[in-house]
Amino acid sequence: MRKLMLLLAAAxxxxxxxxxxxxxxxxxxxxxxxxxxxQDSAPAATEEAPAEKEFKxxxxxxxxxxxxxxxxxxxxxxxxLEKRPGVTTSFVESVPEGxxxxxxxLNMARKGYDMIFTTSYxxxxxxxxxxxxxxxxxxxxxxxxxTAPNMSAYFGRVYQARYLTGMVAGRxxxxxxxxxxxxxxxPEVIRGINAFALGVRSVNPDAQVRVVWTKxxxxxxxxxxxxKSLLDVGADVIAxxxxxxxPQEAAQERGVYxxxxxxxxxxxxPKAHLTSAVWNWQIFYDHVVDSVRDGSWQSGxxxxxxxxxxxxxxxxGDMVPQDVRDEVLAxxxxxASGKVAVFTGPVKDQxxxxxxxxxxxxxxxxxxxxxxxxxxxxxxxx
Amino acid sequence: xxxxxxxxxxxxxNWGSFFIFLVALVLSLSLSGAMLAVQGKPFLKGLYLxxxxxxxxxxxxxxxxxxxxxxxxxxxxxxxxxxxxIWNIGAEGQFALGAVGATWAVLTFPAAPAWVLxxxxxxxxxxxxxxxxxxxxxxxxxxxxxxxITTLMFNYIGILLLxxxxxxxxxxxxxxxFPMTPMFxxxxxxxxxxxxxHWGIVLCAVVAVALWFFLYRxxxxxxxxxxxxxxxxxxxxRMPYNFLVVFVLVLCGALAGWAGVLETSTTLGRLQxxxxxxxxxTAIVVAWLARLRIPTIAVFSFLLAGLRVGVENLQLELxxxxxxxxxxxxxxxxxxxxxxxxxxxxxxxxxxGED
Numbered sequence: 001m002r003k004l005m006l007l008l009a010a011a012x013x014x015x016x017x018x019x020x021x022x023x024x025x026x027x028x029x030x031x032x033x034x035x036x037x038x039q040d041s042a043p044a045a046t047e048e049a050p051a052e053k054e055f056k057x058x059x060x061x062x063x064x065x066x067x068x069x070x071x072x073x074x075x076x077x078x079x080x081l082e083k084r085p086g087v088t089t090s091f092v093e094s095v096p097e098g099x100x101x102x103x104x105x106l107n108m109a110r111k112g113y114d115m116i117f118t119t120s121y122x123x124x125x126x127x128x129x130x131x132x133x134x135x136x137x138x139x140x141x142x143x144x145x146x147t148a149p150n151m152s153a154y155f156g157r158v159y160q161a162r163y164l165t166g167m168v169a170g171r172x173x174x175x176x177x178x179x180x181x182x183x184x185x186x187p188e189v190i191r192g193i194n195a196f197a198l199g200v201r202s203v204n205p206d207a208q209v210r211v212v213w214t215k216x217x218x219x220x221x222x223x224x225x226x227x228k229s230l231l232d233v234g235a236d237v238i239a240x241x242x243x244x245x246x247p248q249e250a251a252q253e254r255g256v257y258x259x260x261x262x263x264x265x266x267x268x269x270p271k272a273h274l275t276s277a278v279w280n281w282q283i284f285y286d287h288v289v290d291s292v293r294d295g296s297w298q299s300g301x302x303x304x305x306x307x308x309x310x311x312x313x314x315x316x317g318d319m320v321p322q323d324v325r326d327e328v329l330a331x332x333x334x335x336a337s338g339k340v341a342v343f344t345g346p347v348k349d350q351x352x353x354x355x356x357x358x359x360x361x362x363x364x365x366x367x368x369x370x371x372x373x374x375x376x377x378x379x380x381x382x
Numbered sequence: 383x384x385x386x387x388x389x390x391x392x393x394x395x396n397w398g399s400f401f402i403f404l405v406a407l408v409l410s411l412s413l414s415g416a417m418l419a420v421q422g423k424p425f426l427k428g429l430y431l432x433x434x435x436x437x438x439x440x441x442x443x444x445x446x447x448x449x450x451x452x453x454x455x456x457x458x459x460x461x462x463x464x465x466x467x468i469w470n471i472g473a474e475g476q477f478a479l480g481a482v483g484a485t486w487a488v489l490t491f492p493a494a495p496a497w498v499l500x501x502x503x504x505x506x507x508x509x510x511x512x513x514x515x516x517x518x519x520x521x522x523x524x525x526x527x528x529x530x531i532t533t534l535m536f537n538y539i540g541i542l543l544l545x546x547x548x549x550x551x552x553x554x555x556x557x558x559x560f561p562m563t564p565m566f567x568x569x570x571x572x573x574x575x576x577x578x579x580h581w582g583i584v585l586c587a588v589v590a591v592a593l594w595f596f597l598y599r600x601x602x603x604x605x606x607x608x609x610x611x612x613x614x615x616x617x618x619x620r621m622p623y624n625f626l627v628v629f630v631l632v633l634c635g636a637l638a639g640w641a642g643v644l645e646t647s648t649t650l651g652r653l654q655x656x657x658x659x660x661x662x663x664t665a666i667v668v669a670w671l672a673r674l675r676i677p678t679i680a681v682f683s684f685l686l687a688g689l690r691v692g693v694e695n696l697q698l699e700l701x702x703x704x705x706x707x708x709x710x711x712x713x714x715x716x717x718x719x720x721x722x723x724x725x726x727x728x729x730x731x732x733x734x735g736e737d
Binding site: 099 | 435441445448449545549560561645649650651654655656657659691694695697698699701703704705
């Protein structure tokens with residue numbers, strides 16, 4: 001018995017060694033075409049290289065890049081950045097917001113990254129902390145509000161795209177009940193729901209938007225179940241503020257419509273998918289990377305919208321009639337040109353109280369701290 | 383397997399079990415390496431990065447130790463319960479309640495000095511976690527309800543309670559509606575004792591020694607161990623079995639609660655729902671792998687924490703997906719547990735004339 005065990009152990013070690021020797025590649029050459037993103041940080045760090053020092057950009061994602069949603073959209077932009085000469089990028093995915101985030105950001109900072117993008121609201125305090133320790137690195141934090149001399153906050157006015165998707169959904173609903181699968185009751189999500197509801201009611205004043213909270217950014221099973229619960233109360237369009245296409249699939253299975261988020265989710269629900277509110281982060285990332293490299297970067301809050309093209313709506317599904325498309329695209333042009341603002345009064349909240357007066361446009365501060373629902377939304381902000 | 387039969391050993395392996403653990407570890411790491419190779423990543427470099435990320439640099443060691451502390455405390459609590467064959471899987475909820483308890487203390491006495499606030503946080507965290515474990519204990523004793531179900535369900539209730547406090551009464555009015563409590567005052571943060579490692583590590587050492595002393599040098603501890611081996615015999619010997627059931631659950635609740643207190647105070651500095659990092663469940667894995675022995679629990683907590691930290695390095699340098707860390711952890715657990723079969727049983731070749 002003992003001899004057998006020893007033999008087994010030896011065989012394993014040899015096997016392990018052999019596999020290692022075969023497959024180990026020198027650090028410079030990275031692997032096959034299969035891998036999602038290639039970069040090598042090892043040669044980038046040498047100062048005495050004859051060419052200029054590689055510009056290293058790191059990304060921290062809250063969910064896997066394969067989520068076809070939030071992190072996927074950021075990663076698409078990252079891959080565009082990777083194509084630039086002299087730039088290498090890397091990322092760490094599925095980093096929980098909390099203690100782990102600080103460690104990941106710190107490690108990137110220690111390894112000499114020049115710019116670090118942290119792509120979730122929960123990374124705000126860890127990013128701020130590390131930014132204080134590494135003043136030479138530029139930190140870009142998404143979906144938050146704190147800044148520092150070397151840290152900026154950025155987001156996109158995706159509520160504008162949401163308004164447009166609301167218009168489409170409002171025109172396509174027959175039951176006048178729309179479902180919204182939402183993550184956390186924070187201002188960003190509430191604002192999206194409100195914009196969606198305003199869009200729906202601008203074309204269909206009798207419709208209502210019912211909200212369900214999943215308390216997670218990314219959990220396909222939970223999201224799908226939440227969508228089903230909305231379908232059970234008669235919703236025939238499902239919208240979402242989630243990172244996976246789970247709700248889209250639930251809608252397709254029931255034969256109703258859906259509106260996606262983050263990226264074009266039509267491949268997951270071709271019969272159901274009307275449109276999505278999508279991100280084009282590469283427009284912003286190009287600008288910001290350029291500004292760091294040419295020295296013109298300044299700390300601040302960036303909140304670009306349709307006018308820059310950083311948010312948009314995905315191509316319409318085949319089931320959307322031409323007149324709806326024309327109506328929505330016309331409104332999109334109006335918002336992009338600044339002629340129309342989404343949150344323009346009179347806007348009432350759920351209790352009927354006027355929150356935005358007639359003719360008034362809500363300012364950014366009010367939008368950033370939005371914690372109330374507009375009339376027509378069924379649900380609580382708790 | 384045809385030529386062998388399974389025979390139970392006279393005595394379970396002692397030093398041999400360590401050897402079996404090594405073999406299991408090598409097997410699981412080889413399998414992980416094979417998976418890396420299949421993806422086209424360099425196998426040995428991957429393992430090196432894993433090691434380097436978890437243990438290779440001073441800051442990595444500090445990160446690993448910081449992660450070890452909550453895992454170790456939870457694992458100790460869980461192991462004590464498991465020794466009595468009380469299958470408490472509620473460490474996660476008890477962790478949450480500990481965090482809630484400490485936050486209550488901080489928010490109620492924000493101006494208190496550190497020498498008052500820190501002990502108060504520990505007391506409140508222990509009480510909250512202990513109470514949370516007490517209910518399943520009483521349900522088991524009075525109503526015969528299986529503690530696996532009750533403690534598991536209490537996890538969800540505990541986490542939701544934490545979320546309710548953070549979204550509602552305790553939400554920081556200055557935080558733009560984002561769900562988090564106000565930042566804790568400096569007096570509520572455990573100070574570092576060595577490098578970046580805070581006093582939690584001293585607490586771990588104290589608890590470990592105290593627990594060892596309790597289990598192996600006191601009568602009640604002996605009764606606990608005996609009660610775990612054979613509850614019926616223990617009852618016949620008039621050991622206070624019912625009291626011990628309550629005792630171990632409350633103790634685990636208190637220890638997991640302390641882990642919650644430490645995490646809230648040191649890593650976040652405020653209470654948010656993402657203080658929950660799954661340590662309560664990790665602790666169960668660690669306790670099992672370590673076969674419920676205190677020094678081994680310390681080692682395994684450290685190794686598992688190192689694995690978690692090291693996997694991030696692997697992700698960063700080699701673009702390995704995040705799920706990979708979970709896969710390695712699962713493989714190690716499976717192989718080590720399967721290997722434990724050989725601690726109790728051996729395979730003997732069948733002689734020609736049999737059956």
